[in-house]
Amino acid sequence: MVERSKFRDPDLAKRVAEKIHKLAPKEGTVKICHVCGTHEWTITHYGIRSLLPQNVEVIAGPGCPVCIVPASEFDEAVQLALKGVAVTCFGDVLRVPGSTMSLLDAKAEGADIRVVYSIADAVKMAEKEPSKEFAFFAVGFETTAPSTAVEIMGKPPENLSFLVSHRLIPPAMKLLVEMEDLSLNGFIAPGHVSTIIGLKPYEVFPKVYGMPTVVAGFEPLDILIGVYMILKQLSENKPRLENEYVRAVHWEGNMKAQELMQKVFDTVDGNWRGLGTIPSSKLNLYKNFTVYDAHLKHEVKVEKGVDIQKGCRCHLVVIGKIRPTECPLFMKACAPQKPVGACMVSTEGTCRIWAKAQLS
Amino acid sequence: MIRMCLAIPAKVVNLKEDKAKVDFGEGVLREVNVTLVNANVGDYILVHAGYAIQVLSEKEAQETIQLWNEILEAETET
Numbered sequence: 001m002v003e004r005s006k007f008r009d010p011d012l013a014k015r016v017a018e019k020i021h022k023l024a025p026k027e028g029t030v031k032i033c034h035v036c037g038t039h040e041w042t043i044t045h046y047g048i049r050s051l052l053p054q055n056v057e058v059i060a061g062p063g064c065p066v067c068i069v070p071a072s073e074f075d076e077a078v079q080l081a082l083k084g085v086a087v088t089c090f091g092d093v094l095r096v097p098g099s100t101m102s103l104l105d106a107k108a109e110g111a112d113i114r115v116v117y118s119i120a121d122a123v124k125m126a127e128k129e130p131s132k133e134f135a136f137f138a139v140g141f142e143t144t145a146p147s148t149a150v151e152i153m154g155k156p157p158e159n160l161s162f163l164v165s166h167r168l169i170p171p172a173m174k175l176l177v178e179m180e181d182l183s184l185n186g187f188i189a190p191g192h193v194s195t196i197i198g199l200k201p202y203e204v205f206p207k208v209y210g211m212p213t214v215v216a217g218f219e220p221l222d223i224l225i226g227v228y229m230i231l232k233q234l235s236e237n238k239p240r241l242e243n244e245y246v247r248a249v250h251w252e253g254n255m256k257a258q259e260l261m262q263k264v265f266d267t268v269d270g271n272w273r274g275l276g277t278i279p280s281s282k283l284n285l286y287k288n289f290t291v292y293d294a295h296l297k298h299e300v301k302v303e304k305g306v307d308i309q310k311g312c313r314c315h316l317v318v319i320g321k322i323r324p325t326e327c328p329l330f331m332k333a334c335a336p337q338k339p340v341g342a343c344m345v346s347t348e349g350t351c352r353i354w355a356k357a358q359l360s
Numbered sequence: 361m362i363r364m365c366l367a368i369p370a371k372v373v374n375l376k377e378d379k380a381k382v383d384f385g386e387g388v389l390r391e392v393n394v395t396l397v398n399a400n401v402g403d404y405i406l407v408h409a410g411y412a413i414q415v416l417s418e419k420e421a422q423e424t425i426q427l428w429n430e431i432l433e434a435e436t437e438t
Contacts (some may be wrong), residue, residue, distance in 0.1 A: 007424075007425075012428060015432050018429070019431075019432065053405065118393075118409045118411065119409070120410050120411075141366065145407060146411065147408070147410065150396065150411065192406070196413060246417075246423065247421040247424055254413060254414060256395070257413065260396075263372060341362040
C-alpha cells in the first residue's frame, strides 16, 4: 500500500497551500463547509486553517453523529437502563447530556451500561447472558448504519433490541445549503459516509444549488486538495461534483451495504439536536423487524427533551454559525472534564476537538 | 474512544466466512466482520467500528499521488 506519509508530505502540502493562495479571490470571502467530525479533527490537528488565506474559511457542519441525536433519544436510553435493561453503546455516547441525566449518570445510579467497540460485541454479550434483556443504542451516520443492518439481518438473540438513532448526511447538507444566512460557497463531502452511499446523493448540490462539492479523504493533503478543487471550480464558475477520495469512494458506493440498509430501515423525518426536524433524515426499523425495536419491546417513548442546556450554543456550533471559541461557556463552564453540551463530549464534537487542540 | 466516522485501514491476514483477522499495523491484530465487502487475503480494507466498509484500491492510491503532482505541475506552467 502507498505509504501514509505520502499523503502527509509537508513539501507537497506547502505547494498546494501556495496554489490555494493564488486561486483565492482577491475580494470577498469563500466559506467552505465540511460535515464530518473526522475532517474537523484533521483540519484542527494539522492546523490546516492556518495554511489558508484569510478570506477562505472552512467551517464544521453537523458531522458529529453523537452531537445531533436529540436529548429525547438519550432520555429513552436512560429510561431503558433505569428499567433494568442492559444498555450497550459506543463510548462517545456515555457522557452526552439527556434532558436531566446522561447514561453515565444512570450508571452511577446502578444501571447496567456497557461500552462496546462494535455492535458485534453487543450481540455477543446478549448471547452470553440469555436471561438478561439488552438494548443497543445505535447512533451514527451512513458509515455505521450498515453494521446495524448486518446484525439485524443476521437474526440477533431474542433478548437484544435496538434503539435506532441513525441519521443521514445529505438531508442535513440540504438544510445547510438552504440556510441563506450561512452563505456557503462549497461543500467538502464526508469521505467515509461516501464509501457507503457513493456520489449520486450529492449531485443535487452542484446541479440545483450551484454548490461546488468535493468528496475528500482524511489525510491533511486530501483536505487541502479538496479546498483547492473547490476554489478552482469557483474561479471557473463551473460548480460540479468531484471525488478526491478515489482510493476509497466509488460512484455507486457500497451496494451490499445499501441493499442491507434498504431491507432493514425505513427513512423518516428526524429531529436533530438544536436543528429541529429534517425531512427524510432518520432511519427507523421496518415493520417486519419491530420485534427488535426497543421502544415497543420495553415501552419507552420520549417525545420531547431538553436539547440545549442553559447558555449552551451547541446548536450554532454544529452548523458552523459560530466557532466554539465564540461560545461564552467554552473552556469556562464547559470543558471536556465537565461538558455542558454534546459538542464538548464526543471526540467528534467540534468543541471537544478544539478543546483538545487547546484553541482558545 | 473511537471517532464514529473514522475508518482505519487494515490488511487482511486471514479470512473465515464473514470474519477476517486484520492487521492495523504495529502488530495489532483484530477480528472484523467482512459481510459488507468482497475482500481477499492481502487486501487493505477500511474498518469502521469492527466492520469492513470498503476495500482500498492500491492502484487508485498511487494514482491519487500522481494526480496531485500533476495538478501542481500543470498550474506552475500557467
